[in-house]
Amino acid sequence: MSAPSNKQPVAAGRSAPSPLPPRRARVAGGITLLEVARLAGVSAMSVSRALNTPEQVSAAILAKVRAAVESTGYVANRVAGSLASQRSRLVAAVVPSIAGPVFQEMVQSLIAELAARDHQLMLGQSGYGTQEEDALLDAIIGRRPDGIVLGGVVPSAAGRRRLVASGIPVVETWDMVQDPIDMLVGFSHEAIATAVATFLIERGRRRLGFIGGNHERAARRASAFVHSALHGPAREREISAHVETVVAPATVRSGRQALGEMLRHQPGTDAIFCSSDVLALGVVTEAAARGLRVPQDIAVVGFGDLDFAADVSPSLTTVRIDSTRIGQLAARFIVSRSEGLDVEEAKVDVGFSIVSREST
């Protein structure tokens, strides 16, 4: 149809500026909800409902939408959805390292539990100083996750303030601190240290040692261990306790070296509590290399009950934490909270157990 039925106005001097100069379309993303809606012959809202709350939609529409989605390979853009609904379905976790005994299991469990509830995990690693950690917290807050899980991370005062100000649900998961930021799923380092000291003293050990990482988390256990050894209820006679510190992360090698240091500083040490099974394996290995018998000459207790603890020789006595449960509870608390439910019990002590094996 080339007939100029509606003639365009021929240039009259300078053309009047059109009121809405059509600007270049922004780069087209992929296919959108609207296109699916057109294809299905329904409104955008019906597509949204068919995808998110299918029970609110008639069978007819459901079928049409499903067909359109199928044929286009449409995957809804959750960034847009998050912005509109103010729920990101993203949860952030910050741990010192995913390699740690408790954290690895907790992160795995978090991922699994969140996935089952249609949420995803964003993972951050702290442990490079306060400044980086605060920057990391801001990066996380900027994404408006539905929750933040802190594993063994003690935020700075400033970080803590921002966390609170953000209004994002927070679950701390390491120590049973007195004044949690928000929710808390943890275990008591003091209780563990006391229990292990008592366990060893009851078995006749008198010269105790503690080997742990050079960070606050291990330090808490160390001081509680020493205190329990020297002043605890099990104390009947002369007991000594000494602490050796290794540079994090804990390795078999640092465990071996630390035993050397321990024997130099406190000869005759007859029992050692390590802040990780990996360190304990190093201690056992080094003891063997030095002709010390485990447990006759020296008893060794680890932490974490890693998979190898039961199967090395001698098998390791260790402290077991149910880290999977920690992850599950943290995930549930956050998801419940973001669904507007009141979280019944937001402060849980998951406890611990001492698994007694050959090394003691």
Add this chain to the structure above:
Amino acid sequence: MSAPSNKQPVAAGRSAPSPLPPRRARVAGGITLLEVARLAGVSAMSVSRALNTPEQVSAAILAKVRAAVESTGYVANRVAGSLASQRSRLVAAVVPSIAGPVFQEMVQSLIAELAARDHQLMLGQSGYGTQEEDALLDAIIGRRPDGIVLGGVVPSAAGRRRLVASGIPVVETWDMVQDPIDMLVGFSHEAIATAVATFLIERGRRRLGFIGGNHERAARRASAFVHSALHGPAREREISAHVETVVAPATVRSGRQALGEMLRHQPGTDAIFCSSDVLALGVVTEAAARGLRVPQDIAVVGFGDLDFAADVSPSLTTVRIDSTRIGQLAARFIVSRSEGLDVEEAKVDVGFSIVSREST
């Protein structure tokens, strides 16, 4: 002021519908860019620029904005930013388990490298069957990450298609496959298997064994190992090779059990290649328990060069992969791509090395 200066119209039948009935305001989020702009006395764009591209802004505005941000504790909403800019600054990674020898290090390195470039990592775990894996991929695609890193995950044909259709940059990081989906940073399982077989045969071993997980990744190495042993260049005389499979994940325990099976099925086995150092530790432990000397009676090679490999006794000969480099390259490729740069070499073989220690 109770004087009715402007009398409200008394109900005149049904009141005429006002053209724009003001609806209830949506739940207010926190503080927004616009409020910061008002506080600073500048436009929203100036705040945006001051935060994202400070070099494009005058010192005066920069100062005003900084002050306003400081006083409000404003943290920009990246969900909105992502939607507007079509860049999420999120990268997704999928691994069978974060506990695996290569993956743990790769994930750590990914997190660190991405954080340095102002990106975050979203982590998924596959390994629960094709159906869950495809669902996971869809959940990831829905978030429109700037890239997806696949670690030891071989997507189904359907998953592969969706990945390609999504247009999201993908880095595969496990095997040097022939036809990568997109980018590739890996190493050759075949080359490793051949090298280890040759290594063992050259040292006089004749009855070889392979112990690996019951999944495709290990299976590739297993068959290449057997093939190299039976048909490889190093073959001078009678050589046998046998494969034992353990249920994933690999543990010290399954390594111990597998050695038992191996000796039952192929008595006189004098060298074993394990698909993980953890399995190798189990084999060494079980050998000791059975009175077999390592390496005199049986040589053991692990995989991963985990931190304990050098420090257990006997120390483990193992295959070392530079997983940190894999993570770095993957992160760089993706970030570069999302910045519109052409990625120079998008197919990298990071190689491997055999670290020879006491166990051989």
Add this chain to the structure above:
DNA sequence: ATGAAAGCGCTAACAT
């Protein structure tokens, strides 16, 4: 049960 309109809080594109 379905649809229309109005944003969610930013940034790209354009204009000055």
Add this chain to the structure above:
DNA sequence: ATGTTAGCGCTTTCAT
């Protein structure tokens, strides 16, 4: 260098 405008692709709210 700074501001204005119009979306990004969804979901909430309200009306039918």
